[in-house]
Amino acid sequence: MTDKVLDDISHRRYNPLHGSWLLVSPHRTKRPWQGQQEAPALNKLPEYDPQCYLCPGNKRAQGDSNPHYKSTFAFVNDYSAVKEEQQEYHPQKDAAGDGDDDIASLLLQAQPATGRCYVLTFSAKHDTTLADMSATEIVPVIETWTRIYASHLSALHPLRDAAARSLCEIPPNPDGEVEPAKKQQLRYMQIFENKGAAMGCSNPHPHCQIWTTSTLPEEPGKELAQMTKYHREHKGRHLLEDYVKVEMAKGERVVWQNDGFLVVCPWWAVWPFEVLVIAKRHVRALVELTSEERLQFAEAVQEVTRRYDNLFETNFPYSSGIHQAPLDCTEEEAETSWFHMHFYPPLLRSATVRKFLVGYELMAEPQRDITPEQAAARLRDCGGELYRKSLQ
Amino acid sequence: MTDKVLDDISHRRYNPLHGSWLLVSPHRTKRPWQGQQEAPALNKLPEYDPQCYLCPGNKRAQGDSNPHYKSTFAFVNDYSAVKEEQQEYHPQKDAAGDGDDDIASLLLQAQPATGRCYVLTFSAKHDTTLADMSATEIVPVIETWTRIYASHLSALHPLRDAAARSLCEIPPNPDGEVEPAKKQQLRYMQIFENKGAAMGCSNPHPHCQIWTTSTLPEEPGKELAQMTKYHREHKGRHLLEDYVKVEMAKGERVVWQNDGFLVVCPWWAVWPFEVLVIAKRHVRALVELTSEERLQFAEAVQEVTRRYDNLFETNFPYSSGIHQAPLDCTEEEAETSWFHMHFYPPLLRSATVRKFLVGYELMAEPQRDITPEQAAARLRDCGGELYRKSLQ
Ligand SMILES: O=P(O)(O)O[C@H]1O[C@H](CO)[C@@H](O)[C@H](O)[C@H]1O
Ligand SMILES: O=P(O)(O)O[C@H]1O[C@H](CO)[C@@H](O)[C@H](O)[C@H]1O
Numbered sequence: 001m002t003d004k005v006l007d008d009i010s011h012r013r014y015n016p017l018h019g020s021w022l023l024v025s026p027h028r029t030k031r032p033w034q035g036q037q038e039a040p041a042l043n044k045l046p047e048y049d050p051q052c053y054l055c056p057g058n059k060r061a062q063g064d065s066n067p068h069y070k071s072t073f074a075f076v077n078d079y080s081a082v083k084e085e086q087q088e089y090h091p092q093k094d095a096a097g098d099g100d101d102d103i104a105s106l107l108l109q110a111q112p113a114t115g116r117c118y119v120l121t122f123s124a125k126h127d128t129t130l131a132d133m134s135a136t137e138i139v140p141v142i143e144t145w146t147r148i149y150a151s152h153l154s155a156l157h158p159l160r161d162a163a164a165r166s167l168c169e170i171p172p173n174p175d176g177e178v179e180p181a182k183k184q185q186l187r188y189m190q191i192f193e194n195k196g197a198a199m200g201c202s203n204p205h206p207h208c209q210i211w212t213t214s215t216l217p218e219e220p221g222k223e224l225a226q227m228t229k230y231h232r233e234h235k236g237r238h239l240l241e242d243y244v245k246v247e248m249a250k251g252e253r254v255v256w257q258n259d260g261f262l263v264v265c266p267w268w269a270v271w272p273f274e275v276l277v278i279a280k281r282h283v284r285a286l287v288e289l290t291s292e293e294r295l296q297f298a299e300a301v302q303e304v305t306r307r308y309d310n311l312f313e314t315n316f317p318y319s320s321g322i323h324q325a326p327l328d329c330t331e332e333e334a335e336t337s338w339f340h341m342h343f344y345p346p347l348l349r350s351a352t353v354r355k356f357l358v359g360y361e362l363m364a365e366p367q368r369d370i371t372p373e374q375a376a377a378r379l380r381d382c383g384g385e386l387y388r389k390s391l392q
Numbered sequence: 393m394t395d396k397v398l399d400d401i402s403h404r405r406y407n408p409l410h411g412s413w414l415l416v417s418p419h420r421t422k423r424p425w426q427g428q429q430e431a432p433a434l435n436k437l438p439e440y441d442p443q444c445y446l447c448p449g450n451k452r453a454q455g456d457s458n459p460h461y462k463s464t465f466a467f468v469n470d471y472s473a474v475k476e477e478q479q480e481y482h483p484q485k486d487a488a489g490d491g492d493d494d495i496a497s498l499l500l501q502a503q504p505a506t507g508r509c510y511v512l513t514f515s516a517k518h519d520t521t522l523a524d525m526s527a528t529e530i531v532p533v534i535e536t537w538t539r540i541y542a543s544h545l546s547a548l549h550p551l552r553d554a555a556a557r558s559l560c561e562i563p564p565n566p567d568g569e570v571e572p573a574k575k576q577q578l579r580y581m582q583i584f585e586n587k588g589a590a591m592g593c594s595n596p597h598p599h600c601q602i603w604t605t606s607t608l609p610e611e612p613g614k615e616l617a618q619m620t621k622y623h624r625e626h627k628g629r630h631l632l633e634d635y636v637k638v639e640m641a642k643g644e645r646v647v648w649q650n651d652g653f654l655v656v657c658p659w660w661a662v663w664p665f666e667v668l669v670i671a672k673r674h675v676r677a678l679v680e681l682t683s684e685e686r687l688q689f690a691e692a693v694q695e696v697t698r699r700y701d702n703l704f705e706t707n708f709p710y711s712s713g714i715h716q717a718p719l720d721c722t723e724e725e726a727e728t729s730w731f732h733m734h735f736y737p738p739l740l741r742s743a744t745v746r747k748f749l750v751g752y753e754l755m756a757e758p759q760r761d762i763t764p765e766q767a768a769a770r771l772r773d774c775g776g777e778l779y780r781k782s783l784q
Contacts, residue, residue: 006502009478012607014501020610023473023505031471032453035594039428061424079423081415081752081759086401104638107631108659109406110398113415192751200748202427209751215404217756218412239499246496267500321755344754356592359584359601360473362736363713364609367473 007371015268016230016239017223021365022270028369029349037352038198040314045127045204054205056124069175071137072144073121074210076178080117082213084181088112115213116181120144122206129195129206129315131305131386138298143170145191145210145322146286146294152180152189152212152327153287158334159325162287169291186212188220188326196317198346198354208320212327220323228336240278240338253372255379256303260296263304265376270366272355273311273375275304275343283339285324303383304343310382314351319344399763407660408622408631409615414662414758421741421761429744430590432706437519437596446597448516461567463529464536465513466602468570472509474605476573480504507605508573512536514598521587521598521707523697523778530690535562537583537602537714538678538686544572544581544604544719545679550726551717554679561683578604580612580718588709590738590746600712604719612715620728632670632730645764647771648695652688655696657768662758664747665703665767667696667735675731677716695775696735702774706743711736 012021053060056068061078089112091105122130122141130138147170150163157163180186193208194201216224230239247253247264255263255275266276277300283289289297308316325337348355348369361367404413445452448460453470481504483497514522514533522530539562542555549555572578585600586593608616622631639645639656647655647667658668669692675681681689700708717729740747740761753759 003481003483005479005481009481010474010505011481011502012505016499016501021503021607023605023609025473028471028473033594035592036589079420081417081420082402087397089395089397089401089403091395103634104642107408107635107638108642109408110403111413113402113404188756190752190756192755194748194751197428200427200750202425211752211756213415213756215413217415218758219754219756242495243499246499250496250500319751319754321751323755342755356586358592359586359711359713360582360603362611362711363584363715363734364580364582364603364611366610 007373012365013268015266016243017226017268019222019226022268023360023365023367024371025367025369026371026374033349033353035356036354038317038347038354040351047125047127049126049205052126052203052205054119054121054203054207055126067175069121069173070124071140072123072173073175074118074144074148074173074178077117077119077209081211082113082115082117084114084116084183086112086114111215113214114181114184115186115211116178117212118148118178118210120148120208120210122208126205129305129309130301131309131316132388133206133302135295135298135302138301139294142286142289142294142298142301144173146170146289147172148178148210149189149191149286149324149327151177152186154185154328157325157328158331159285159287162285166287181212184214185328186214187328188213188216190217190220190321192319192321194319196315198317199319201317216326220326223323224326224333224337227338228332231336238282238336238338240340241282244278244280253376255307255376256300256383258296258299260293261300263300265372265379267372269372269375270357270368271344271346272348272368272370273308273345273379274372275345275379277301277304277341277343279339284334284337285339286322288339301341306386307379307382308343308345310384310387311378312347312351313387314347316345316347318346399765404757405660407658408635409618409660411614411618414660414760415752416760416763418761418763418766425741425745427748428746430709430739430746432743439517439519441518441597444518444595444597446511446513446595446599447518459567461513461565462516463532464515464565465567466510466536466540466565466570469509469511469601473603474505474507474509476506476508476575478504478506503607505606506573506576507578507603508570509604510540510570510602512540512600512602514600518597521697521701522693523701523708524780525598525694527687527690527694530693531686534678534681534686534690534693536565538562538681539564540570540602541581541583541678541716541719543569544578546577546720549717549720550723551677551679554677558679573604576606577720578606579720580605580608582609582612582713584711584713586711588707590709591711593709608718612718615715616718616725616729619730620724623728630674630728630730632732633674636670636672645768647699647768648692648775650688650691652685653692655692657764657771659764661764661767662749662760663736663738664740664760664762665700665737665771666764667737667771669693669696669733669735671731676726676729677731678714680731693733698778699771699774700735700737702776702779703770704739704743705779706739708737708739710738 010025150166153163189212253264320343325334346354402417542558545555581604645656712735714733717726738746
């Protein structure tokens with residue numbers, strides 16, 4: 001057990017994946033809340049919405065029509081943040097090379113960003129969510145992620161054999177598949193879901209996004225650097241390997257587990273009910289999961305999302321994202337990658353009261369109001385059937 | 393002028409204050425928005441609200457009563473995130489010192505956090521905001537910040553003489569002043585304001601918070617490290633000194649300026665209309681501002697907040713915060729500090745449509761939809777009288 005005293009005193013905790021600290025103030029939840037209330041999501045959506053640009057058969061913003069797909073369907077985002085082709089950009093340097101210009105090019109640095117952004121639906125049904133789907137129904141989502149990742153991997157990637165195996169093992173989506181950008185090998189693939197209006201999601205149809213980029217983004221870059229450093233300093237052991245071991249031994253932050261995956265409220269959680277899903281063995285990317293592990297991962301995702309919904313009996317908002325080996329990387333970067341998935345949910349006290357990460361958090365340091373141990377205990381306790389089931 | 397091409401293509405920009413990159417996708421604002429709408433703040437508040445725990449003469453949560461104060465009033469937060477006294481905490485090490493325990497103490501690091509949190513009202517009037525106040529009315533706010541900072545400085549601080557001067561120059565608040573924690577010298581003072589329900593503010597009475605802590609928080613710590621590195625590598629020049637020079641020469645990101653302060657949408661802005669207020673000369677902390685500069689700083693704050701409100705004709709939400717020399721620091725830390733104030737406002741397109749920093753931003757990298765140059769041009773253009781004035 002953690003020192004019990006941490007339940008009562010303000011303290012900082014260290015996040016070894018980020019190399020940074022956060023502030024924990026367990027007594028803060030005692031303060032009354034008179035601020036903004038979230039509007040709880042209406043549960044009564046139609047199974048098919050003729051206005052939804054993600055429903056099967058419907059027209060999208062730029063005029064394309066969706067096929068009459070049955071489970072998952074991926075397409076290039078009509079408003080992609082990065083694109084495959086754009087005007088070239090070469091930072092200008094003043095030919096004279098005088099001092100002032102040197103300072104300007106040092107302080108005003110830019111680099112072009114290209115890539116491709118996809119949208120991927122989880123289901124043909126407009127009114128479902130991962131929490132409503134069974135693990136078996138979530139498996140096709142994981143299979144689609146795996147095929148998309150595999151098909152975007154660089155030709156000389158350390159995981160190319162695993163990728164080839166996955167592409168053989170998992171049948172192609174009959175409703176069509178997305179193709180990698182043609183002109184260049186991209187560096188990273190970020191799979192993420194924004195769920196709920198509180199997390200900026202503008203369409204309740206269950207879906208995630210996949211942004212592939214020419215550069216390694218900050219967050220996975222920071223984590224990879226930390227994991228590589230740990231690997232070098234600890235005789236080839238992995239940060240998340242050791243972390244899984246420690247959490248399984250301690251138990252107090254474990255929410256759920258099966259043979260393949262551990263679900264914990266991490267020691268360094270920032271969001272009130274933040275959760276980390278970690279592969280128990282050294283899986284570097286989706287393509288290394290066996291078909292049994294894909295089901296185990298689906299179970300883990302199902303457990304997290306169902307428990308979230310049960311916690312406050314609401315359609316729980318969150319952002320989630322998968323971190324794994326870059327699409328193009330060195331041997332060492334592939335070796336030190338460790339497959340995991342983050343869930344960052346904003347709700348704190350109820351379906352309508354969220355935690356705001358604002359002033360102090362933005363200007364000084366993340367701050368949380370309940371301990372991760374308290375959050376884990378509550379998530380452990382709400383594993384029953386999805387609360388909506390019995391209401392229907 | 394910046395390369396015009398950056399207005400049209402996706403690119404990354406570098407933030408030298410943080411040492412990190414962000415993604416800029418200027419074309420993204422073309423996408424339609426069907427997501428959450430913010431509720432615009434009602435402007436019709438009473439000048440005095442008997443229910444408000446910040447109004448003069450009213451009772452607070454823990455039973456204390458506010459004095460009948462006239463302008464600013466500071467008190468210890470009734471729900472402080474850190475406190476002066478708490479149980480002691482010493483991380484336990486297993487006496488056996490076996491390997492597993494070493495890993496646990498490496499991966500589950502905590503440290504106690506103590507300090508004091510204050511609330512400071514900007515005005516006795518419940519229904520005003522910094523945007524409604526004149527620069528002369530904002531001066532007392534800056535004077536109070538200065539006195540509080542000065543009185544919390546360590547005895548051997550490199551700025552102790554400036555602090556002593558400030559305390560002589562600025563008369564004490566007749567309604568009482570907050571005292572520093574008695575038992576220990578604190579390390580940092582974070583002054584910040586959360587304004588508007590969208591930024592987690594639960595009381596519209598104009599106020600900020602001041603959290604003083606025993607440790608240097610992550611954000612000012614990161615900035616200080618970057619500024620110190622720059623100072624060492626550039627023959628004693630300062631990062632923000634050079635940045636002010638570059639921005640004044642370029643002009644395209646400048647929103648407003650007077651003799652003492654530059655207001656820019658920084659090259660590396662993340663929030664749509666993010667603004668940085670930077671001292672033009674080397675001011676290391678509030679106590680180094682002359683009385684003339686306090687008025688100039690008040691003017692800058694007034695210009696930013698009024699322009700924000702004018703932009704979408706609404707009570708514009710934001711979080712703001714001041715970064716300056718730590719309360720307790722080395723000669724070099726004091727020397728490399730450079731006084732500045734950040735404004736992080738969430739609105740993107742109108743009074744009701746905000747930018748969500750969610751999935752990709754949290755999992756991968758901050759992403760913005762308009763360029764800082766476009767944002768600065770719009771803020772330059774709305775400097776007239778506060779829009780509400782003519783409506784009254
Ligand atoms: O202290 P307040 O105003 O009640 O609370 C607000 O500011 C704090 C500091 O940024 C945040 O931790 C809270 O989430 C926010 O609601
Ligand atoms: O792409 P969407 O779902 O329209 O937009 C949402 O997710 C993006 C990626 O996290 C964010 O940049 C947007 O602010 C958010 O509203």
